[in-house]
Amino acid sequence: MLVGLKRVFKYGFLGFLRNGFVSLATVLVMTIALFMIASSMYADAALKSVLNTLKSQVDINIYFTPETDEKDILSLKKSLESLSEVEEVRYLSREEVLSSFKERHKDDALTLQSLEEFGDNPFGATVAVKAKDPSQYESIAEFINSKMETLNKDKKIIDKINFTDSRKAIDTLNSIIQVSKKMALSLIAFLIMVAVLIVFNTIRLAVYTNKEEISVMKLVGASDWYVQGPFVVEGAIDGAVSAALTLAILYPLSVYLSEPSRNFLVSFDTLEYLQSNFLNIALVIFVVGILLGVVSSYLSVRKYLDV
Amino acid sequence: MILFEDVTKFYPASEEPALHGVNLVIEPNEFVSIVGHSGAGKSTLLKLILAESAPDEGAVYFESKNIHDLPKRDLNILRRRMGTVFQDFRLLSTKTVYENIAFALEVAGVDNDTIESDVPYVLDLVDLKDKADAFPHELSGGQQQRVAIARAIVNQPDVLIADEPTGNLDPINTYEIVQILKKINELGTTVILTTHNKGVVEHIGGRVVTMDSGKIIRDDKSGKYIL
Numbered sequence: 001m002l003v004g005l006k007r008v009f010k011y012g013f014l015g016f017l018r019n020g021f022v023s024l025a026t027v028l029v030m031t032i033a034l035f036m037i038a039s040s041m042y043a044d045a046a047l048k049s050v051l052n053t054l055k056s057q058v059d060i061n062i063y064f065t066p067e068t069d070e071k072d073i074l075s076l077k078k079s080l081e082s083l084s085e086v087e088e089v090r091y092l093s094r095e096e097v098l099s100s101f102k103e104r105h106k107d108d109a110l111t112l113q114s115l116e117e118f119g120d121n122p123f124g125a126t127v128a129v130k131a132k133d134p135s136q137y138e139s140i141a142e143f144i145n146s147k148m149e150t151l152n153k154d155k156k157i158i159d160k161i162n163f164t165d166s167r168k169a170i171d172t173l174n175s176i177i178q179v180s181k182k183m184a185l186s187l188i189a190f191l192i193m194v195a196v197l198i199v200f201n202t203i204r205l206a207v208y209t210n211k212e213e214i215s216v217m218k219l220v221g222a223s224d225w226y227v228q229g230p231f232v233v234e235g236a237i238d239g240a241v242s243a244a245l246t247l248a249i250l251y252p253l254s255v256y257l258s259e260p261s262r263n264f265l266v267s268f269d270t271l272e273y274l275q276s277n278f279l280n281i282a283l284v285i286f287v288v289g290i291l292l293g294v295v296s297s298y299l300s301v302r303k304y305l306d307v
Numbered sequence: 308m309i310l311f312e313d314v315t316k317f318y319p320a321s322e323e324p325a326l327h328g329v330n331l332v333i334e335p336n337e338f339v340s341i342v343g344h345s346g347a348g349k350s351t352l353l354k355l356i357l358a359e360s361a362p363d364e365g366a367v368y369f370e371s372k373n374i375h376d377l378p379k380r381d382l383n384i385l386r387r388r389m390g391t392v393f394q395d396f397r398l399l400s401t402k403t404v405y406e407n408i409a410f411a412l413e414v415a416g417v418d419n420d421t422i423e424s425d426v427p428y429v430l431d432l433v434d435l436k437d438k439a440d441a442f443p444h445e446l447s448g449g450q451q452q453r454v455a456i457a458r459a460i461v462n463q464p465d466v467l468i469a470d471e472p473t474g475n476l477d478p479i480n481t482y483e484i485v486q487i488l489k490k491i492n493e494l495g496t497t498v499i500l501t502t503h504n505k506g507v508v509e510h511i512g513g514r515v516v517t518m519d520s521g522k523i524i525r526d527d528k529s530g531k532y533i534l
Binding site: 007 | 400401411418
């Protein structure tokens with residue numbers, strides 16, 4: 001058995017080397033397929049990071065009247081923070097709002113001058129609320145609205161809430177996120193299916209050219225696994241070489257696309273993604289490549305074993 | 308040792324049977340030549356012995372075992388007791404001459420030491436010692452057929468089955484192959500040969516089975532080629 005296994009591996013390696021041209025063609029096709037799979041991993045990561053950035057830019061702003069007691073604001077902040085849907089609550093005091101307004105308009109003399117006219121700080125404090133998921137803004141807004149009713153009973157504390165303004169934007173973003181997730185998933189599934197079929201077909205053709213030889217081996221008295229073994233080993237080698245080649249292409253490409261991707265997608269950098277996920281990507285590419293080669297060879301040879 | 312019992316075989320494409328109620332006994336150490344026109348059923352007869360195809364009626368026995376009832380494992384073992392030579396050589400094109408011959412031993416699980424001593428021995432027997440590292444496509448037809456014979460006999464089979472082994476060869480190569488087959492038979496191996504070649508049959512001078520339209524029409528102990 002051990003001797004047999006050794007011979008199977010030996011002939012698998014020899015087969016890979018001696019069928020040089022067929023091996024080359026198979027490796028190239030497999031590399032393209034594995035590259036497609038790697039690309040879809042990149043695309044998935046890029047989409048996620050862009051959507052996360054968009055999500056993090058959405059929030060609800062509560063504007064308080066300048067007369068509001070800071071104590072009331074902080075107690076509202078506290079109750080908001082206790083909600084499970086809330087990711088973060090940021091409080092900007094009147095002074096902070098004023099200085100950020102000044103900062104934003106520092107080149108605009110007219111505006112600054114009219115601000116002087118007020119004498120006092122005309123701004124109220126603000127609280128910005130970020131939800132864990134964009135779909136949760138609706139319920140958070142409801143909570144704030146009910147709070148507002150009780151808080152505003154004696155005197156007006158909350159000046160306005162901007163949720164209704166950005167509500168449309170939030171809804172649109174929500175549906176964009178859902179649709180693009182679905183589209184990306186089905187596109188990736190489709191690409192992977194095409195890649196698998198192309199590889200399977202290529203290996204099937206390579207095995208087909210050995211159809212006669214398989215029947216001769218059987219007539220000489222070889223057992224099924226002894227005939228299949230070298231082809232399966234060859235398939236595994238095809239897969240491993242293709243995986244190595246794919247990674248070798250992926251690295252310089254990620255370096256090359258690093259800057260454009262950062263410019264275009266802001267939050268996603270191809271090189272950074274490769275560096276921080278290298279083990280993951282390498283593992284997926286190698287496992288998929290070898291598995292694809294092994295299973296395709298196994299199934300392809302099995303067809304001709306019935307002699 | 309090989310027994311055909313009322314064997315009939317149909318091929319899907321034709322209404323006439325390829326073999327029609329064939330009864331045949333082949334004894335150990337015999338040299339049997341099977342002759343007949345193309346389509347007479349010679350190759351089908353050999354395919355049934357190798358279990359390349361199965362009979363529709365009747366049975367084929369090797370010793371006491373019905374070949375077509377054997378489980379896969381036992382069939383593989385039985386095939387290792389039969390050497391086969393074909394008209395089109397059927398060597399493994401990606402393996403060298405040496406590896407082609409060694410393959411027949413490897414599939415039987417023979418250890419490396421035995422392979423290293425047996426393969427050169429048969430290479431010498433078929434006079435191809437200097438071609439051990441050549442690939443089949445680098446050899447002439449006669450040389451390829453001698454490799455095929457070496458592969459067929461290397462594990463000392465009980466039977467050598469040769470399906471028109473000289474069909475693609477010139478007269479000189481044909482003569483050489485026949486000499487080798489005779490030598491193998493003299494060393495104790497049963498040889499079953501199909502051929503079109505009158506000269507070959509008369510040179511061998513052994514038992515001749517003549518077939519026509521799927522039937523055995525003549526069976527002479529030391530026959531001549533008569534059609």
